[in-house]
Amino acid sequence: MAKLSEASLDDVCLLVTDGTHDTPKRVKDGFPLIKAKEIGGEKIDFETCDQISGEEHLRVIARSKPEYGDTLFAHIGASLGEAAFVKTHRPFSIKNIALFKPNLKIIDERYLYYLVISPAFQGLAKQIKTGSAQPFLSLGHLRSHRITYHEALNEQRKIAAILSAYDDLIENNLRRIKILEEMAQNLYREWFVKFRFPGHQQARFTNSPLGLIPEGWEVSVLGEHLIALESGKRPKGGAKDLAFGIPSVGAENIFGIGRHKYQSEKYVSREFFKGMRQGVVKDGDVALYKDGAYIGRSAYFRDSFPHAQFCVNEHVFLLRTTGKRLTQNILYLWLQETDTVSGIRATNANAAQPGINQKGVNGVSLIVPPLDIAGRFDQLAEPSLALIVSLAKRNEALRRTRDLLLPRLISGEVDVSELDIAVPEEVL
Numbered sequence: 001m002a003k004l005s006e007a008s009l010d011d012v013c014l015l016v017t018d019g020t021h022d023t024p025k026r027v028k029d030g031f032p033l034i035k036a037k038e039i040g041g042e043k044i045d046f047e048t049c050d051q052i053s054g055e056e057h058l059r060v061i062a063r064s065k066p067e068y069g070d071t072l073f074a075h076i077g078a079s080l081g082e083a084a085f086v087k088t089h090r091p092f093s094i095k096n097i098a099l100f101k102p103n104l105k106i107i108d109e110r111y112l113y114y115l116v117i118s119p120a121f122q123g124l125a126k127q128i129k130t131g132s133a134q135p136f137l138s139l140g141h142l143r144s145h146r147i148t149y150h151e152a153l154n155e156q157r158k159i160a161a162i163l164s165a166y167d168d169l170i171e172n173n174l175r176r177i178k179i180l181e182e183m184a185q186n187l188y189r190e191w192f193v194k195f196r197f198p199g200h201q202q203a204r205f206t207n208s209p210l211g212l213i214p215e216g217w218e219v220s221v222l223g224e225h226l227i228a229l230e231s232g233k234r235p236k237g238g239a240k241d242l243a244f245g246i247p248s249v250g251a252e253n254i255f256g257i258g259r260h261k262y263q264s265e266k267y268v269s270r271e272f273f274k275g276m277r278q279g280v281v282k283d284g285d286v287a288l289y290k291d292g293a294y295i296g297r298s299a300y301f302r303d304s305f306p307h308a309q310f311c312v313n314e315h316v317f318l319l320r321t322t323g324k325r326l327t328q329n330i331l332y333l334w335l336q337e338t339d340t341v342s343g344i345r346a347t348n349a350n351a352a353q354p355g356i357n358q359k360g361v362n363g364v365s366l367i368v369p370p371l372d373i374a375g376r377f378d379q380l381a382e383p384s385l386a387l388i389v390s391l392a393k394r395n396e397a398l399r400r401t402r403d404l405l406l407p408r409l410i411s412g413e414v415d416v417s418e419l420d421i422a423v424p425e426e427v428l
Helices: 036-044 054-063 107-116 119-131 141-142 153-193 270-274 328-335 338-345 357-360 373-409
Strands: 003-010 013-018 027-034 050-052 071-074 083-085 097-102 146-150 218-221 224-231 246-249 266-268 285-289 298-301 316-321 365-368
Touching: 013 298, 027 054, 036 071, 050 054, 083 097, 083 107, 097 107, 107 119, 107 146, 107 153, 107 373, 119 146, 119 373, 146 153, 153 328, 153 373, 224 298, 246 270, 285 328, 298 328, 316 328, 316 357, 328 373, 357 373
Parallel strands: none
Antiparallel strands: 003 146, 013 097, 027 050, 071 083, 071 097, 218 365, 224 316, 246 266, 285 298, 285 316
16 A cells, blocks of 8 residues: 655755746847746746846846756746646746755655645645735745655656656647647648649739739738627626636637637636627637737637637637638638738727727738638648647547546555556656
């Protein structure tokens, strides 16, 4: 039987600290500064984070230097409780994030990470979160927090190996998703930006307000190709802390295709949902971030992902096309282009609170192809986009299975002492 021990988090770590609480000046090219919002979904997002200078980076890591095998934990703000395992040797700094550096003589690095994301540890975050305007877990709270863990390192490694198998499959699917996204976007650019569509060698080009375009193509405005451009709503006073109901997606979940932070969802009651006349998501809707820091960002809700039934709030537009010269697939890929995002942001007329309105979005210019070209493109792009969503669904199923198994393994309910599990040599 597994032998469990109890200790404080500080007892099993070489260091429990946190990153800077200052706001270093951002630079175009430098060292990544990872904040709480960049460790959602137990991963580190290096693609959209801020960059800081080498001088600022050295100042921050003098206090907290993230290294391979450390665990990051958001202990301030709305993301409190989010965690990520550092599995990169890339240098970076952290802000408003706690760092746990394991004592490998006592606790396995991956086992520590899984312990941190387990319900038992996360309960601390939920307890502190309740009733606080600015949720905050002090380093004192974290260092003294009592944890129960497997005493035998080989059992810790077996548990980590079991759970890591799920995460490795998820990571592999994420790599495939990235490749598929790049393939679909590159195909779009070939046909719609470079005009290298089938038969382009024989095409004649004509002048347009947006430059030379092939004959038969047309410069238009988005509104001419939409049958719906609508936003949703939430109850007066905002979405309450309902534990269940109909998912209501906000701007925080508008970031591409096949991506969704289920843990950040809010809900509206079924009664409120039934009364909504707009903002109810239909399969295949494209969503647009309409006000706030990231206006112009978009998402594609299709094939019952992330839910078969859900709605959006007042900060999100839903777009539905006629499906003819502008299909949902083409619309989504057009919205991913940098020039498109810039054009949408340029319609913002409110300097104090960035935001876009229906009139502005409807008036954005775009180039639409002939009907036959749109149909042929859709046939080529559809398999990649459909597979992205299929892989995203598989990942969510893997996460749910892992999350069901995790507390049973960490608590010792499932005994791994007699299991014959091959543990990679590098962790021995």
